[in-house]
Amino acid sequence: MNEKLYEVLEACLQAVETGAEVESVLKPYSQMADELRPILEASIQAGSLAVPSVPEDAMRRGRARVLQHAAEMRESAVRPHKARFAFSRFATALALALIFILSGTGLVRASDGALPGDNLYPIKRTWEDMRLLLVFNPEGREELEDEFERERVHEVDELLAEGRHETIAFAGLVTEQNGNNWVVSGIPVQITPDSKLPVDPVTIGASIIVEGRTNLQGFVEADRIELLEPGISLPPFEPVEIEDSGLENNDNGGENEAEIDSLKEDERNSNDVNTYDDSTIDGTNNDARKNRNDESNDNSNDDDDESDESDDD
Amino acid sequence: METVLPNPIIISTIFTKPMSLPDTRRELDGLQKLDSQVIAAIYDRYFPEIYRYVYYRLGSESLAEDIASDVFVRLLEAVKKKRGPQNNIKGWLFSTASNVIADHLRRTYRRPTEALSESIPDLATSLTDEIDRRQQTDSVRQAYAQLTPDQQNVLALRFGDGYSLEETANVMRKKVNAVKALQFRALAALQRQIGEVPYE
Numbered sequence: 092m093n094e095k096l097y098e099v100l101e102a103c104l105q106a107v108e109t110g111a112e113v114e115s116v117l118k119p120y121s122q123m124a125d126e127l128r129p130i131l132e133a134s135i136q137a138g139s140l141a142v143p144s145v146p147e148d149a150m151r152r153g154r155a156r157v158l159q160h161a162a163e164m165r166e167s168a169v170r171p172h173k174a175r176f177a178f179s180r181f182a183t184a185l186a187l188a189l190i191f192i193l194s195g196t197g198l199v200r201a202s203d204g205a206l207p208g209d210n211l212y213p214i215k216r217t218w219e220d221m222r223l224l225l226v227f228n229p230e231g232r233e234e235l236e237d238e239f240e241r242e243r244v245h246e247v248d249e250l251l252a253e254g255r256h257e258t259i260a261f262a263g264l265v266t267e268q269n270g271n272n273w274v275v276s277g278i279p280v281q282i283t284p285d286s287k288l289p290v291d292p293v294t295i296g297a298s299i300i301v302e303g304r305t306n307l308q309g310f311v312e313a314d315r316i317e318l319l320e321p322g323i324s325l326p327p328f329e330p331v332e333i334e335d336s337g338l339e340n341n342d343n344g345g346e347n348e349a350e351i352d353s354l355k356e357d358e359r360n361s362n363d364v365n366t367y368d369d370s371t372i373d374g375t376n377n378d379a380r381k382n383r384n385d386e387s388n389d390n391s392n393d394d395d396d397e398s399d400e401s402d403d404d
Numbered sequence: 405m406e407t408v409l410p411n412p413i414i415i416s417t418i419f420t421k422p423m424s425l426p427d428t429r430r431e432l433d434g435l436q437k438l439d440s441q442v443i444a445a446i447y448d449r450y451f452p453e454i455y456r457y458v459y460y461r462l463g464s465e466s467l468a469e470d471i472a473s474d475v476f477v478r479l480l481e482a483v484k485k486k487r488g489p490q491n492n493i494k495g496w497l498f499s500t501a502s503n504v505i506a507d508h509l510r511r512t513y514r515r516p517t518e519a520l521s522e523s524i525p526d527l528a529t530s531l532t533d534e535i536d537r538r539q540q541t542d543s544v545r546q547a548y549a550q551l552t553p554d555q556q557n558v559l560a561l562r563f564g565d566g567y568s569l570e571e572t573a574n575v576m577r578k579k580v581n582a583v584k585a586l587q588f589r590a591l592a593a594l595q596r597q598i599g600e601v602p603y604e
Binding site for chain 2: 136
């Protein structure tokens with residue numbers, strides 16, 4: 092009897108989905124109508140909880156996050172000595188260090204928000220190099236270098252927002268390629284006939300350095316694209332607002348949402364608990380505890396398949 | 405204007421053929437090697453389904469986005485530690501999403517917060533209609549939250565992802581008949597919780 096009921100329900104669900112009225116759907120099944128009517132009405136309510144659509148922005152951001160994580164994992168697996176173009180100004184930084192120390196940090200602070208093309212921008216970059224010189228811990232230096240590379244992306248984003256024409260260079264990960272229109276770490280980049288590209292093909296997920304010019308149209312016209320060796324760390328994929336905190340490095344990589352922090356905290360705390368095999372959806376919902384009593388009737392009807400379930404929690 | 409991906413048919417009658425074992429093996433090899441193209445392909449194939457599932461379970465776009473992408477990050481980590489899927493990537497992703505959701509619900513159970521509505525009211529409808537619609541959705545969601553995890557899962561897969569009975573059975577590792585019964589009980593329980601139409 093139940094089997095027949097379930098079959099009829101499925102047929103009715105299909106019909107309701109195509110837009111048929113509940114009553115007309117139930118007409119051929121008058122004997123079961125009283126039982127099926129509330130179920131079909133509940134199915135309409137159940138359909139109202141579905142997301143109207145998957146935002147493409149959410150998908151793009153997620154893809155960038157995942158590819159970024161993969162790039163970091165590749166880096167940690169290889170991690171050669173890092174190729175950094177910042178170190179090329181080593182000598183200049185050393186020469187200016189004394190001047191900055193003697194003149195205090197007022198000028199440095201003033202240059203904090205400078206963008207490429209601004210008078211104070213060279214001071215900002217030189218101060219960054221000096222800070223690197225003063226960090227002897229390799230991990231601390233890597234963090235600082237990452238912060239500076241994020242700042243490069245942020246600067247380009249600012250320039251584009253202001254519609255300025257400036258020569259820029261930044262490192263990033265290719266997350267989208269639509270013909271000659273690429274997205275690199277969240278920055279739209281256009282490849283022109285004059286752009287110098289590497290010999291090896293540049294694909295989505297590749298780590299590259301972009302040299303080019305920002306423009307009024309809100310994208311970077313690439314002069315030159317250079318493929319980075321595997322193992323080079325990259326800035327995050329979306330331009331992030333670097334918190335203005337004087338000379339201190341308080342940037343947390345843009346993940347400020349308490350929910351994400353707590354998710355990660357929870358992941359750390361329950362790393363073993365969340366070790367999953369490719370078995371089945373289970374999950375235990377504490378919100379459902381209140382329904383246990385109501386569920387007792389249901390459980391009595393459960394099929395033997397219920398024994399297949401495992402509760403990883 | 406934000407571009408959006410099309411919504412699936414609510415109740416699918418088409419059973420999507422699962423990937424063959426060699427294809428899955430190739431993808432798992434690619435994952436192991438952290439091949440960007442393989443990772444991107446897996447992400448593009450499954451992210452919308454995981455997103456819809458998480459949204460259906462929690463009713464939040466931001467949580468759906470965060471948790472769905474987090475599931476793929478966990479996939480990379482798990483494969484690296486040799487604890488990833490053996491032959492069913494999709495099943496692993498849903499299983500992990502379900503567990504992350506359970507973790508989240510446990511946390512909010514301990515630290516309840518009032519969620520703010522994220523969606524922007526549709527200007528084409530009147531404010532009153534919009535409020536009514538949201539109240540209606542909220543009451544359904546509250547009722548849904550009272551269901552057992554299995555009941556929530558079957559409704560999320562069938563009505564959130566538009567999966568067929570067979571696909572739902574495959575992801576939940578149940579027999580089709582068991583899914584039919586579970587779906588019936590889930591809808592009955594939902595209606596009972598909503599309380600609009602007495603049942604039983």
